[in-house]
Amino acid sequence: MSDTSSPVTFGKQVAIREASPLTDELRRIAFVTLGCPKNQVDSEVMLGHLDRAGYRTTGDLADADVAVVNTCAFLESAIKESIDTILEVAEHKTSSRLQKLVIAGCLTQRYGQELLNELPEVDAVMGTGDIDRIVQVISGLMDPAKGLLPTVDDPDRPAGDLSGRVLSTSIVSPYLKISEGCSAKCTFCIIPQLRGPGRSRTREELVGEAERLVSLGAKELVLIAQDLTAYGMDLYDGKPSLGNLLRDLNQVEGLHWVRLMYANPFFWDEDLIDAFATLEKVVPYADMPVQHLSDRMLKVMGRQTDQKTILTLIDTLRSRVPNLALRTNIIAGFPGETDQDFEELMRLLAEIRFEKLVAFPYSAEDGTAAVNLRQHVSEAVTVERVDQILTQQGEISLRRNREQVGNLLSVLIEKEATPESPAAVGRSHREAPEVDGAVHVAGTGLRVGEFYSVRITGADAYDLVGMVEGHPTENL
Numbered sequence: 001m002s003d004t005s006s007p008v009t010f011g012k013q014v015a016i017r018e019a020s021p022l023t024d025e026l027r028r029i030a031f032v033t034l035g036c037p038k039n040q041v042d043s044e045v046m047l048g049h050l051d052r053a054g055y056r057t058t059g060d061l062a063d064a065d066v067a068v069v070n071t072c073a074f075l076e077s078a079i080k081e082s083i084d085t086i087l088e089v090a091e092h093k094t095s096s097r098l099q100k101l102v103i104a105g106c107l108t109q110r111y112g113q114e115l116l117n118e119l120p121e122v123d124a125v126m127g128t129g130d131i132d133r134i135v136q137v138i139s140g141l142m143d144p145a146k147g148l149l150p151t152v153d154d155p156d157r158p159a160g161d162l163s164g165r166v167l168s169t170s171i172v173s174p175y176l177k178i179s180e181g182c183s184a185k186c187t188f189c190i191i192p193q194l195r196g197p198g199r200s201r202t203r204e205e206l207v208g209e210a211e212r213l214v215s216l217g218a219k220e221l222v223l224i225a226q227d228l229t230a231y232g233m234d235l236y237d238g239k240p241s242l243g244n245l246l247r248d249l250n251q252v253e254g255l256h257w258v259r260l261m262y263a264n265p266f267f268w269d270e271d272l273i274d275a276f277a278t279l280e281k282v283v284p285y286a287d288m289p290v291q292h293l294s295d296r297m298l299k300v301m302g303r304q305t306d307q308k309t310i311l312t313l314i315d316t317l318r319s320r321v322p323n324l325a326l327r328t329n330i331i332a333g334f335p336g337e338t339d340q341d342f343e344e345l346m347r348l349l350a351e352i353r354f355e356k357l358v359a360f361p362y363s364a365e366d367g368t369a370a371v372n373l374r375q376h377v378s379e380a381v382t383v384e385r386v387d388q389i390l391t392q393q394g395e396i397s398l399r400r401n402r403e404q405v406g407n408l409l410s411v412l413i414e415k416e417a418t419p420e421s422p423a424a425v426g427r428s429h430r431e432a433p434e435v436d437g438a439v440h441v442a443g444t445g446l447r448v449g450e451f452y453s454v455r456i457t458g459a460d461a462y463d464l465v466g467m468v469e470g471h472p473t474e475n476l
Helices: 036-052 076-090 108-110 113-118 131-142 191-195 203-216 242-250 270-278 293-299 309-321 339-352 380-401
Strands: 026-032 066-071 099-103 175-176 222-225 258-261 282-287 325-332 356-361 408-415 423-425 441-442 452-459 462-468
Touching: 036 066, 036 099, 036 131, 036 175, 066 108, 066 131, 076 099, 076 108, 076 203, 099 108, 108 113, 108 191, 131 339, 175 203, 191 325, 191 339, 203 242, 242 270, 270 282, 270 309, 309 325, 309 339, 325 339, 325 380, 339 380, 356 441, 380 408, 380 452, 408 441, 408 462, 423 452, 441 452
Parallel strands: 026 066, 066 099, 175 222, 222 258, 258 282, 282 325, 325 356, 441 462
Antiparallel strands: 408 423, 408 452, 423 441, 452 462
């Protein structure tokens, strides 16, 4: 099993939910979720299954009889964090009441039975295609006669009905996972092997879940998938259908914002661009991972696009969408990346001036095509290139944020002011939850889940500061 000495921090989330009363047969279950928002939704789906089966879950590992660790294995560093977390949770078997430990998610899909062989602390494993079987697994652990599932199935199960999930984060801006898996052939990515090909949920099912979330108090829906713009290609005659889905969601009564994450620059056809530019509830924000901008590197990475297409798309979106905020991901140090490739990347990033940008060092992952590529870039050069990208982007982000000073933005409040923190915290259309900065708002009585018109008075590279001028008359 792979390891690494340079961990990257991923968010750990312990879901808290008090469901049905505890019985003699049913025990308390704790969840620890690592990795991306897609994993978080999977944990929420498992929580929903357990809730409906009458199980009680707890946010305190010391109070749990069974722990489920939903793991990530996208990068070497994520594998290390997953294993460290498993061992950390397993310590509760001797220090508290924990009896059983279940491992789910991408790590188990990647290593399966090997986890059971190498980690005696683990009692059961579940792959990414097994989340609908969580009740059967837990009940098998409680009573072996009911049938434990110690194996990992094929990941390409149907996308399934996720509407019964139990939310583990704020209801104000929940995620809406519109598809599972990915059919792209990026040479650096292990995800298709861990989660299978792209499988879309139907528009009808997604609208139904959206309506349910809004009825619970959601004001914003954050659309996620491995490849958002490929939505519907497996359902609707091979045609990407994200534009039609956005039109459906725009009609959901009570919904204010729809936000696009993981919107790769592959299938932004005219229909999607038109929907993105014209629909009232679709916020002018797109998370668009380009990964690189050198044509040579895009080809080696197996991306389904080229430099001209990306630049034309960005120009088109910025010309048609006022106040657009673009976020992107960049991989530095990919095998074969020359000084010329990197200089071209830096030049184009300086010209494009993305509002938000994150850069990652290339990580060689077993099972990906990129592992077999020659001309690997040294770790020292890779780290230096990441630093250069982030330094340049810090200056760009600061200027971009300072351009907002004096502007009036609609801000969704997520955290109320306290005596210790006198400013409320919220987000405008320019900030996605969890991954971007925030807007710190001076004002009294600001309520979570409400929109306010905020005059921006200050900025740094990450956050904005402002003062309330009233409730907005429009959503955007």
